[in-house]
Amino acid sequence: MLKLEERGRGKFKPAPNYDINDVKNLLIKKIEEETHLNIDEPQDYDMENLFFKTDKANVLGLFCGAGGLDLGLELAGLDVIIGEERTNELFKNKDTFNSIREESIFHHLYSNDIFKEALETYKQNFPNSVFIHNKDIRKVKEFPKADVVVGGPPCPGFSEAGPRLVDDPRNFLYIHYIRCLMQVQPKFFIMENVKGMLTLGKGEVFHQIRQDFEAAGYRVYHKLVNARDYGVPQLRERVFLVGVREDIKFKYEFPEPSHGDGLFLNPYITLTEAIGDLEENPGEYFTGSYSTIFMSRNRKKNWNEQSFTIQASGRQAPIHPGGLPMEKVDKNKWIFQDGEENNRRLSVKEIARIQTFPDWYNFSDGKNDEMSKNGRLDKIYKQIGNAVPVQLARIIAQPIAKWIYENR
The missing domain is CATH 3.90.120.10 (DNA Methylase, subunit A, domain 2)
Structure with missing residues (x-):
């Protein structure tokens, strides 16, 4: 995307149409540059000591924060095993929830963030089997293998992107999210971001975002959702991108709203x-x-x-x-x-x-x-x-949980 210097508001025009291989090659080049610049120290954890579970869908969390998205994913993994009603009942109490959370088809293997207090929160509420990595993502040399990657990178440079988003040095976090995907090649990823992502640069920014994730080897599905339509007592519009690895025969569909003013919907939560x-x-x-x-x-x-x-x-x-x-x-x-x-x-x-x-x-x-x-x-x-509202994350993750359960 190019920004033209004209009087008044900045004008945008579409960048040249790259094919998927051009984009992939550019991503690889930028990732190599970032790796050379930022990863100058040895790996500070032993992958062999991670609690990888072969009978579960192992989850890698980036920018995990306090764990809202991760917890919602875990609930979705319980829903397909013991049912939503039973999950809801046990979720009310920490002891009862902890007694059954291992039954979820999702297992949190590794979570990363640099927000110290948020990671302390995460540690207090998730099992000790999760490796919690308090480190700048730019300095993580190698990510562990996983089936699902979740998280939403902050994207400060999206509003004034250069010829491609990866050319803006402020978007290094975005580059490292893609680096993780290209390195790990999970079956699925779930990314959440602000509503404005869709309209920046008259939509050209989002066009590039999709193109970059597709070049990493994924079919990408996206939707702008309002949390209140899914049982969250809050007006909160966010964009979700769900990626399905190209070799996985599964078409993701966003769940229909469960709450609203319609005849067959539950009333909004007040x-x-x-x-x-x-x-x-x-x-x-x-x-x-x-x-x-x-x-x-x-x-x-x-x-x-x-x-x-x-x-x-x-x-x-x-x-x-x-x-x-x-x-x-x-x-x-x-x-x-x-x-x-x-x-x-x-x-x-x-x-x-x-x-x-x-x-x-x-x-x-x-x-x-x-x-x-x-x-x-x-x-x-x-x-x-x-955080991503826990119940919203749960709903977004349910189609993936169901597919994993039926194809394990």
Whole structure:
């Protein structure tokens, strides 16, 4: 994709039409360059000591964070073994869930991230059999073999890509995601990213993304989904890309929405249903004043609605639905009708519920005594806001889980 320097907004035009082999050769060249630049130290773990399971679909997690996508995948792997109803019942309690989670057809083998507190959270909630790698992905020399790769790389350079996305040095994480796929060649991958990916550069950015993943050896399926359509009490639009290795005879189809206003759909999950029981005992929440930017639009939903998108920031957390609605008093100005003192941000426990994490899920704040309470809480808000809602991840993974179960 080329960006033309003209007055006003940047203009984009399509890049030349590369064939799949041209793209693959370019990817290989860029990966070799990145490898030469960044991997200058020995491998710091022994693959032979990883808990690889031959009777399971082994999972490799990149940018795993607190584990929302990974946990949803695990649930999907249980659904095909013991059924959704039974899984839901056992999922309510950590001990009962831990007693059956080994039955999932998915086994988490390796997870990688550089967010220290998020990895501490991951470690507290996943079995010890998972190797948790706290290392910059650029310096991971070799990834373990796996059947499924999951995760969504941050993509800061997508908005102003060069002749190809891999030419932008800010997209090194994207390059290493593809490096992992080309090295490991899993049967499937699941990638999640923000809605804006589809429209950047008038769609040319996304065209390149698909082309790059296809060049890595995959048929790629994508869809923009809203989490509330799948039983998540939140307005959250995200793009999912699902890759199926070219030699696998399986056509992935995104599940149809289960919730909505239609005759044959379940009603949307409301904030009353999700967090109503926490009103008197919400747990800890981020405190402090609200910026002019924050108050430039409505930040408060009613009890019978779904939450605004949960952001990766305590300061930007939506307002609790209790009390009077916010009131618009100017073009870019809203106020609290009943006063700022009667309104608070959603708590950690509440946003975890809205992201469909179970109540027993423990989040680490890093236990840094030198950091303020708000600072420690913000570490948790960031983890939860960055996560894929657990139930959404579960639904997206179910067709893959079913195919693996039927073809094992």
